[in-house]
Amino acid sequence: MDSNKITITINDQQYKVDPGQTVMQAADKCGYRIPRLCYHPKLSIEGACRVCIVQIEGVRNYVASCAYPVADGMKIYTNTKELRRARRDIVELLLDNHPMDCHTCDRDGNCELQRLAYSMGIRQRHFEGERKHYEKDLSSTSVIRDPDKCILCGRCVRMCSEIQGVHCLTQAHRGFNTVVMPAYNLPFAESVCTACGQCINVCPTASFVEKNYTQDLFEKLNDPDLITVAQVAPSVRAAIGEGFGLPPGRNMEGQIAATLRHMGFNYVFDTQFSADLTIMEEASEFLERVQSKGPLPLITSCSSAWMKYMEQFYPDLIENISTAKSPMSMASAMIKTYFAEKIKVDPKKILSVAFMCCTAKKYEAARPELEVRGMRTTDIVITTRELVWMAKSAGIDFVNIKPEKFDEPLGLSSGAGAIFGVTGGVMEAAIRTAYELYTGETLIDIELNDIRGFKGVKEAKVMLDGQELRLAVAHGLGNAHQVLEMVRKDRSRFHFVEVMGCPGGCIGGGGQPYPLVNSIPLDEECLKLRAQALYGLDREKTIRRSHENPDVQRLYREFLGRPLSEKSHELLHTHYKAKLPRGIVSPELKIV
Amino acid sequence: MATTQANDAVAPDEQKLAQLKEFIAQTRQDEHPDSFLIAVLHRAQELYGYLPVPVMDEVAEAMGIPTAHIWGVATFYHYFNLTPPGQHVISICLGTACYVRGAGQILQTLKDELKIDVGQVTEDGLFSLQPARCLGACGLAPVVMIDDKIHGDLTPKKMVQILNQYRKQAKK
Numbered sequence: 013m014d015s016n017k018i019t020i021t022i023n024d025q026q027y028k029v030d031p032g033q034t035v036m037q038a039a040d041k042c043g044y045r046i047p048r049l050c051y052h053p054k055l056s057i058e059g060a061c062r063v064c065i066v067q068i069e070g071v072r073n074y075v076a077s078c079a080y081p082v083a084d085g086m087k088i089y090t091n092t093k094e095l096r097r098a099r100r101d102i103v104e105l106l107l108d109n110h111p112m113d114c115h116t117c118d119r120d121g122n123c124e125l126q127r128l129a130y131s132m133g134i135r136q137r138h139f140e141g142e143r144k145h146y147e148k149d150l151s152s153t154s155v156i157r158d159p160d161k162c163i164l165c166g167r168c169v170r171m172c173s174e175i176q177g178v179h180c181l182t183q184a185h186r187g188f189n190t191v192v193m194p195a196y197n198l199p200f201a202e203s204v205c206t207a208c209g210q211c212i213n214v215c216p217t218a219s220f221v222e223k224n225y226t227q228d229l230f231e232k233l234n235d236p237d238l239i240t241v242a243q244v245a246p247s248v249r250a251a252i253g254e255g256f257g258l259p260p261g262r263n264m265e266g267q268i269a270a271t272l273r274h275m276g277f278n279y280v281f282d283t284q285f286s287a288d289l290t291i292m293e294e295a296s297e298f299l300e301r302v303q304s305k306g307p308l309p310l311i312t313s314c315s316s317a318w319m320k321y322m323e324q325f326y327p328d329l330i331e332n333i334s335t336a337k338s339p340m341s342m343a344s345a346m347i348k349t350y351f352a353e354k355i356k357v358d359p360k361k362i363l364s365v366a367f368m369c370c371t372a373k374k375y376e377a378a379r380p381e382l383e384v385r386g387m388r389t390t391d392i393v394i395t396t397r398e399l400v401w402m403a404k405s406a407g408i409d410f411v412n413i414k415p416e417k418f419d420e421p422l423g424l425s426s427g428a429g430a431i432f433g434v435t436g437g438v439m440e441a442a443i444r445t446a447y448e449l450y451t452g453e454t455l456i457d458i459e460l461n462d463i464r465g466f467k468g469v470k471e472a473k474v475m476l477d478g479q480e481l482r483l484a485v486a487h488g489l490g491n492a493h494q495v496l497e498m499v500r501k502d503r504s505r506f507h508f509v510e511v512m513g514c515p516g517g518c519i520g521g522g523g524q525p526y527p528l529v530n531s532i533p534l535d536e537e538c539l540k541l542r543a544q545a546l547y548g549l550d551r552e553k554t555i556r557r558s559h560e561n562p563d564v565q566r567l568y569r570e571f572l573g574r575p576l577s578e579k580s581h582e583l584l585h586t587h588y589k590a591k592l593p594r595g596i597v598s599p600e601l602k603i604v
Numbered sequence: 605m606a607t608t609q610a611n612d613a614v615a616p617d618e619q620k621l622a623q624l625k626e627f628i629a630q631t632r633q634d635e636h637p638d639s640f641l642i643a644v645l646h647r648a649q650e651l652y653g654y655l656p657v658p659v660m661d662e663v664a665e666a667m668g669i670p671t672a673h674i675w676g677v678a679t680f681y682h683y684f685n686l687t688p689p690g691q692h693v694i695s696i697c698l699g700t701a702c703y704v705r706g707a708g709q710i711l712q713t714l715k716d717e718l719k720i721d722v723g724q725v726t727e728d729g730l731f732s733l734q735p736a737r738c739l740g741a742c743g744l745a746p747v748v749m750i751d752d753k754i755h756g757d758l759t760p761k762k763m764v765q766i767l768n769q770y771r772k773q774a775k776k
Binding site for chain 1: 674
């Protein structure tokens, strides 16, 4: 049975393991967890930090276990006195060129370097050397870069190029002067950065953090002249519990609604409502294009990082992009028009705040293309991480608070609105509605399993009144690149394409909580649990199709008329245009 | 700490650009065209004297290599200039033989006389100063190379005289 296995010895104990893996991978399966820093299972091997060194009998130097293959008969030591000391020295030397400001740092308590230093037993600083100092890059609406905190593990650079295919970051200069920066040392705002925030997710320190708007919000919540209105994205409720030490995958929407009211919001709405609205518009747009032979495939446009990527890397596909705004921007447009009229308030007196799993939404909110009647519609965007901090700072017992419901008239949602947060969810929701709007029949099997799951690119076929529709779903911009190249080559290959900028969709967004102590960034198990929370929400609901949402129906009846009406076009649709700097698509990208 | 900023975005000389693109086109025949990046950047520097941002953009486009990667390579190697060099490039040898024979004093003279540091260009754009390790003329130590010409057996006084000659020439 074990004929293919090889025998290795770790710390004098024998183990049978599969060949063709690294020492670190083998040790992981034997119950060890060799300390590590620059390693991430989804990224290429850098071998730069040397934290994961082990001793191998017959090999003169310590080797980096992340990069060293196991061999039959190998004798490995992971915990000798000398190794422990060498490892501790390595981490101490990293700390030597790192600011000593843990207690005032954004990631205090959530920092991988801090945890590593603790577990290495570093209780005093032995080395004092020259320390680098650079200006922070504050230019972006979404992501702050602070080179002082960078330990040059290169995870952000690899994430940005290998998974996201954006290639915004590089390690420029050399040796002590090495700095992670965009090309030509351009400010983020002028670079190809898509604001996806994945660099924040993989950064072990606070070298990348989101642009924080929490103080601004706290101040405005105290302004008695403002009507404060919140909306909450689907994926926030699936992940926020992790920020309070709960295991991933708990739906906390009731706690969020209650917390936001405790913080002083006058109205708390649900972005899942406007996800239903997005589906009404986008499914109608899709059917119109299918019937009138408009530009196909139709490509979804709700992911803000994806929109910036498209404008820089694939401007030739603009006519294929759905003109429907994202659920966030649709909700905000409705808050400042429909809702303002309903409560008879000047929309300028409304503060519209979006709680998102996303850093790119901060960029989207500031886009002039999304203004309505000369007004910015989303005033502030707060990430899940920021909300976790706000609740703690405001002294709210988030975990034990009595759950509350979202407010009417923008708070009721179908199951289709909930699954928006998972890769494949928008497509699934759109098909549920498009099918029924087109055929007038009920779609029996509404769970499209072919486009669920975390495969990089998923394809499916559905029959619509005798016509075969070919669908494709991609998550993570690198995977999107694969599908878009297929589309560039053959525009008739797909009818409908869903693209989400982040791995796993919004649940893996750049604004989600930092990993728990025993987890890693973008851990697939964690993403699966977050996805299950949203699929569970869908399954629990009696209304699972967007067009059956009674409040959406009422909105059309009272205000918009019908999908794609003149008013819908004015408020719920937009157009994109090519942007500089032009992104270079690297041919080496592979599906991950 | 200051890091190199992007240099001026002046449109690159068309004729030189055509030559560079022709060179890139040749490398595309190879099985691993990406591996020619450094060679292409060398060619670009030969043509322009440094690597202007618009030229790096053109290289990125023609080779399908993201600009960030090109920036990483261009900043890694000291050989590549990211700012326009002076009309005359002074390379001062700081190798062992030259150093023992007083290259340190020559360097100080150059710095004082030109009012620049190593890696910089004089205000009038006439000279830029760069260090060299060995120019293979140890018999003439200490030596300085200005453009392609070697000047040996230098003293601080001689060094100033040579600079003045170049200055006089430039005025003509």
